[in-house]
Amino acid sequence: MNNGFGKKIRNFIFDNTVPLMFVLICAVCIPLSGFSFSYLLNEIVTRMGRNIFLILCLLIPIMAGMGLNFGMTLGAMAGEIALILVSDWQIWGIPGVVLAMILSIPISVLLGYFCGKILNMAKGREMITSYIISFFMNGIYQLIVLYMMGPIIPIKHSSIKLPRGYGIRNTVSLLNMRQCLDNLLAVRIGGVKIPVLTFMIIGVLCLFIIWFRKTKLGQDMRAVGQDMNVARDAGIQVERTRIISMIMSTVLAGFGMVIYLQNMGNIATYSSHSQIGMFCIAALLVGGASVDKASIGNVFLGVILFHTMFIVAPKAGAQITGDSMIGEYFRVFVSYGVITVSLIMYETKKRKNKSLVGQQLAQAQKEEAKAHE
Amino acid sequence: MNESLADRNNYTVRDRVKSMIANFGLPRLIIAAFLLLLFIAAPFVGADFWTQISNTINRFSWNAVMVLAMVPMIHSGCGLNFGLPLGIISGLLGATLSIEFGFTGPMSFVMAILIATPFALLLGAGYGWLLNKIKGGEMMIATYVGFSSVSFMCMMWLLLPYHSPTMVWGFAGKGLRTTISLEGFYDKVLAGFLQIRIGNLSIPTGTLLFFALLAFLMWAFLHTKTGTAMTAVGSNPTFARAAGVNVDRMRLLSVVMSTWLAAIGILVYEQGFGFIQLYMAPFYMALPAVSAILIGGASVNKASIANVIIGTFLFQGIVTMTPTVMNNMIHMDMSEVIRVVASQGMILYALTRKTEGTK
DSSP states (O other): OHHHHHHHHHHHHHHTHHHHHHHHHHHHHHHHHTOOHHHHHHHHHHHHHHHHHHHHTTHHHHHTTOOSOTTHHHHHHHHHHHHHHHHHTTOOHHHHHHHHHHHHHHHHHHHHHHHHHHHHHTTTOHHHHHHHHHHHHHHHHHIIIIIIBTTTBOOOOTTTBOTTSSSBOSEEEOGGGTTHHHHTTOEEETTEEEOHHHHHHHHHHHHHHHHHHHSHHHHHHHHHHHOHHHHHHTTOOHHHHHHHHHHHHHHHHHHHHHHHHHHHOEEETTTHHHHHHHHHHHHHHHTTOBTTBOOHHHHHHHHHHHHHHHHHHHHHHHHHHSOHHHHHHHHHHHHHHHHHHHHHHHHHHHHHHHHHHHHHHHHHHHHHHHHHO | OHHHHHHHHHHHHHHHHHHHHHHHOHHHHHHHHHHHHHHHHHHHTTOOHHHHHHHHHHHHHHHHHHHHTHHHHHHTTOOSOTTHHHHHHHHHHHHHHHHHTTOOHHHHHHHHHHHHHHHHHHHHHHHHHHHHHTTTOHHHHHHHHHHHHHHHHHHHHHHSOOOOTTTBOTTTSOSBOSEEEOTTTTTTTTTTTTOEEETTEEEOHHHHHHHHHHHHHHHHHHTSHHHHHHHHHHHOHHHHHHTTOOHHHHHHHHHHHHHHHHHHHHHHHHHHHOEEEOTTTTTTSHHHHHHHHHHTTOBTTBOOHHHHHHHHHHHHHHHHHHHHHHHHHHSOOOHHHHHHHHHHHHHHHHHHSOOSSOO
């Protein structure tokens, strides 16, 4: 009994290494940083509203067995392009946000389709390919935003145009749209602002994902994720299912980016999207997800832990070493480190399972041979 | 009879052209044609042809060794070495320590190589051990090993007890600067050796010879018994194992070689460039090297020295030529976009090819 309990604990620790490590980091850093509890809570709630939608979009490709979708950057780009256009048309507030979301859909669908097509050609190395796609598309994005906006895509207002007459400025202000979703229906409890509407939107998406898992398409995706060949034999159109999962993820990422940017209040035109994939993936993994398994719970836990670390690390680092840059570098290192460790754990587990299956097969054959004797 | 023979000949010629294009790859052809176009266009738009040529050769000499570092890992089936920054870090440690210990002039370059070597061997061995644990997922993990090591070293550059006044921040007296000038150390130490100058054309003979030496050694190594075994591991691991080759050891060796070459590569780059770049600078250095060797005709599991030379020349040619030519032609600096699209497109193309052997 006791032994079984000990084993259970060991298994629990082994399965949740990354989240536990983060709990530890946070437990050390929070007192050192000296932030007040209400300040921390406020920051975390804000960041939850800002990031969760974006991170949720990663769940669908994981379900379809395509790993961590580094190509979510594509959706972020679509959201940014939509927001730039909307802010040029001077449509502010909630209508602006809604219009930006609607506008981002066709761009996201196109990009998601492209990404899915390419990933179908690179089965087995989806992650590295989607990672390179995000770089490739960044080039195309620059081509569109830096050169084609102005001469080809009409941009009226010089406040967002570069002085040379074409291309978009480094930052586009969304001041008139800033936190309009968050402030509508916002509730203050003890100095902590809770953006109820944003959380409601997130809740709807969570319900959608739960419902989607049970639909025919969702089941197909899980089958494809389990084993592509078996799924194909069962009559599922594997390629099509995978493309659909990419498109869905990209569209959701586009929405997520609009929510993210309305909270930030400005667009860093050429850099907002470049880091977003990395931070979202790191947060998801911190929540205990792995390359082939992720739940909504992982998303919430991950955002809380990851962003707590993110807020307190610079201050705590400055306290320990006397240099605030150390903390800045530390949190970047931790983000990359977490992804590295998770990828390594996933691959070793995959190999272990493979050899386990091989052993079982050998065992079964041996027994069969014995039975024949 | 005669007619059918002619027919067949005709067919083979067309077939051969077709297969040549297929072998060479359409994107590669486009990139080569584009570069040729740039060279032709250069004099017409007022850019000096010879200056352009020397710029291209110069940049070729800076980067070639880092591209060469891709070769061993591709041969052993570890795929493209996106973990190049790990080797670069060993090189940077060698460079900074050599200066810290007070070496100057050409001696500092030799010492940098000597000091970098143990770091590269050690880090390479650890990295190789890790890659052996996760066969099949090398490229993604390599990328992130590179990233995390670079961000880890960002902290270390600040914390390690460096004191040399040429390297640390003036006011704080500690923590390395983001860029360190190599004047008085090994700035142009190879490039200045036997340099040829004719009018606007200048050729960094020393750097080219250094690269040629390393390339020759690599070529010779690949033809030794160990080298052949390494190639066998890459093209068919099951067969190699059956033939009695220790697959894991071969892969480990290839990773160590690649890491060491990356360390040397960054030192060669620095002596040409004239500065040591620390902190986030090595972050994306793997991608140009990866796309260069792919542009040169390598695939995820096949690469030769010729691929390195052709690829580096084409890639660096485009990097140097597009800004000047494009700027003069359409008064728009689209070079960044073209560089990104061409290089990343090339990597994508290579990743989507069906390859046997890997996996």
